Amino acid sequence: MALSVVTLGALTTTVAEAGESPVVRTDSGPVRGVDTGEYRSFQGIPFAAPPVGDLRWAPPRRPEPWTAVRDASKPGPRCAQGAGLGSAPSDDEDCLYLNVISPAKPTRKPRPVMVWVHGGSFTSGAGGDYDFKRMALGGDVVVVTVNYRLGVFGFFGHPELGRDSGVFGLQDQQAALRWVQRNARAFGGDPRNVTLFGESAGAMSICAQLASPSAAGLFHRAIIQSGPCTLTWPDGGFFPGVPAGSPYLPRADVEAMGADAAGKLGCADVACLRRLPVKDLVNQPLATPAFGTGLLPEHPAETLKAGHFARVPVLTGVTRDEARLFVALFPGHPFTEEHYRELLRTAFGEKAPLVAARYPSAKHGGPAMAFADAMTDRIWGCPQVGTERLLRERTRTFGYEFADRDAPPLVPAPPGMSLGAAHGTELAYLSDSTAFPAKLTPAQQDLAARMIRYWTAFARTGDPNGEELPKWRPSPRTQSLAPGEIGPVDLAAVHDCGFWAGL
Numbered sequence: 001m002a003l004s005v006v007t008l009g010a011l012t013t014t015v016a017e018a019g020e021s022p023v024v025r026t027d028s029g030p031v032r033g034v035d036t037g038e039y040r041s042f043q044g045i046p047f048a049a050p051p052v053g054d055l056r057w058a059p060p061r062r063p064e065p066w067t068a069v070r071d072a073s074k075p076g077p078r079c080a081q082g083a084g085l086g087s088a089p090s091d092d093e094d095c096l097y098l099n100v101i102s103p104a105k106p107t108r109k110p111r112p113v114m115v116w117v118h119g120g121s122f123t124s125g126a127g128g129d130y131d132f133k134r135m136a137l138g139g140d141v142v143v144v145t146v147n148y149r150l151g152v153f154g155f156f157g158h159p160e161l162g163r164d165s166g167v168f169g170l171q172d173q174q175a176a177l178r179w180v181q182r183n184a185r186a187f188g189g190d191p192r193n194v195t196l197f198g199e200s201a202g203a204m205s206i207c208a209q210l211a212s213p214s215a216a217g218l219f220h221r222a223i224i225q226s227g228p229c230t231l232t233w234p235d236g237g238f239f240p241g242v243p244a245g246s247p248y249l250p251r252a253d254v255e256a257m258g259a260d261a262a263g264k265l266g267c268a269d270v271a272c273l274r275r276l277p278v279k280d281l282v283n284q285p286l287a288t289p290a291f292g293t294g295l296l297p298e299h300p301a302e303t304l305k306a307g308h309f310a311r312v313p314v315l316t317g318v319t320r321d322e323a324r325l326f327v328a329l330f331p332g333h334p335f336t337e338e339h340y341r342e343l344l345r346t347a348f349g350e351k352a353p354l355v356a357a358r359y360p361s362a363k364h365g366g367p368a369m370a371f372a373d374a375m376t377d378r379i380w381g382c383p384q385v386g387t388e389r390l391l392r393e394r395t396r397t398f399g400y401e402f403a404d405r406d407a408p409p410l411v412p413a414p415p416g417m418s419l420g421a422a423h424g425t426e427l428a429y430l431s432d433s434t435a436f437p438a439k440l441t442p443a444q445q446d447l448a449a450r451m452i453r454y455w456t457a458f459a460r461t462g463d464p465n466g467e468e469l470p471k472w473r474p475s476p477r478t479q480s481l482a483p484g485e486i487g488p489v490d491l492a493a494v495h496d497c498g499f500w501a502g503l
Helices: 133-139 151-155 159-164 168-187 201-211 251-264 270-275 300-306 324-328 337-358 367-392 442-461 497-502
Strands: 003-008 011-016 023-025 030-032 039-046 097-103 111-117 142-146 189-199 221-225 314-319 397-402 478-481 487-489
Touching: 023 168, 039 133, 097 133, 097 168, 111 168, 111 201, 111 442, 133 142, 133 442, 142 168, 151 168, 159 251, 168 189, 168 201, 189 201, 189 442, 201 221, 201 300, 221 442, 251 270, 300 367, 314 367, 314 442, 324 367, 337 367, 367 397, 367 497, 442 478
Parallel strands: 111 142, 111 189, 189 221, 221 314, 314 397, 397 478
Antiparallel strands: 003 011, 011 023, 023 030, 039 097, 097 142, 478 487
């Protein structure tokens, strides 16, 4: 076996020949990954101590160091979670692991690092669900995917927990970013050029990290996919029974919810709750990041308005038909016209007739499609326009809309609906997924390659433009991304934002 040793700062990496197992020494201990000759991957690397026992609902701590070479050929356990969309359940709290993938070819100049924060409504998913080898190879970057505590384990609040209430999952993300700062060079990455990117709850997490003083300097660019920082929803607009709100709640509300849940579980204090088994807690409906906390002093939307956020370049966007995924999961398909009108009355009260007139079923392909298109514009498209406006006032911003209406769907379309470019459909163009395997046509593969080049060019320079790519102008221009149709689009017009502003 032929090996060479390369020293990078204080850390040492052993470079193996193609097909052999490379060893990298992290600041906690050595790990042995996999080298295919094309790419190298290291999975299941601890970036924090297991958050169990007294560390349940405590800020993450550095992992205990090890001396023997640790196997890093497979992902670590998923964080505790119930069954989610495309996501397996888990009862494992020992889950703070990350994965690293990079081109196998050595480089003398450190590569940009891209750190992925997965989505899943803050309740499900794992970093290991996403295989970014196409991005690592197509853009010559190092990609890191991370786990973070979910649901009640990541976002529980209680008066006893004080300023840490409701932000443990966000603290985990920052711990992973600090690990990247300490260890990126050992994997060929540049700790001075880190892009934080994520989708859905991962994107909403990035809004929080942009607004977090404790994240300052941990990343240098941000990509926000389908999680506008100003996103709000009306009553029942996101899902039946979900009241009007946003992805973030005041700390006092999160603590009140936690104290109420504790009482129902028969616990008078946090010490009692820490003794409960995972199965008694995992399905508690407590998964909302809190503001008014040490990590997140203000709601991210207010932080953007005040300009108190990290002034890093931002690439941000939505899909053309975001809400169709969520409406497809509503009960009661196929929708009747009366069901549609009832949903509008719940969401908009006396103004419901105005929305019904603006989004008639006959024009939108049926009652369910009309409601989904209205919610796409109200919840996603127009908040995206507002988020871009606030960002570009302070920092260089590039906006996009993923518009491939033939994209592989994440769920089967119910009767009376087509999913189009629904929430999450852009993911298959950037990564391969064990949760949502997808087969792309040649035209879609070409779009995927272009999107990867845009994303990684942005990671490298803060600008997505590159050779042989259609020109992408900064916000207020928006780049539409569809097979054979890449170019500018008026996002506010597409989503009828004049109507929604007047409503």
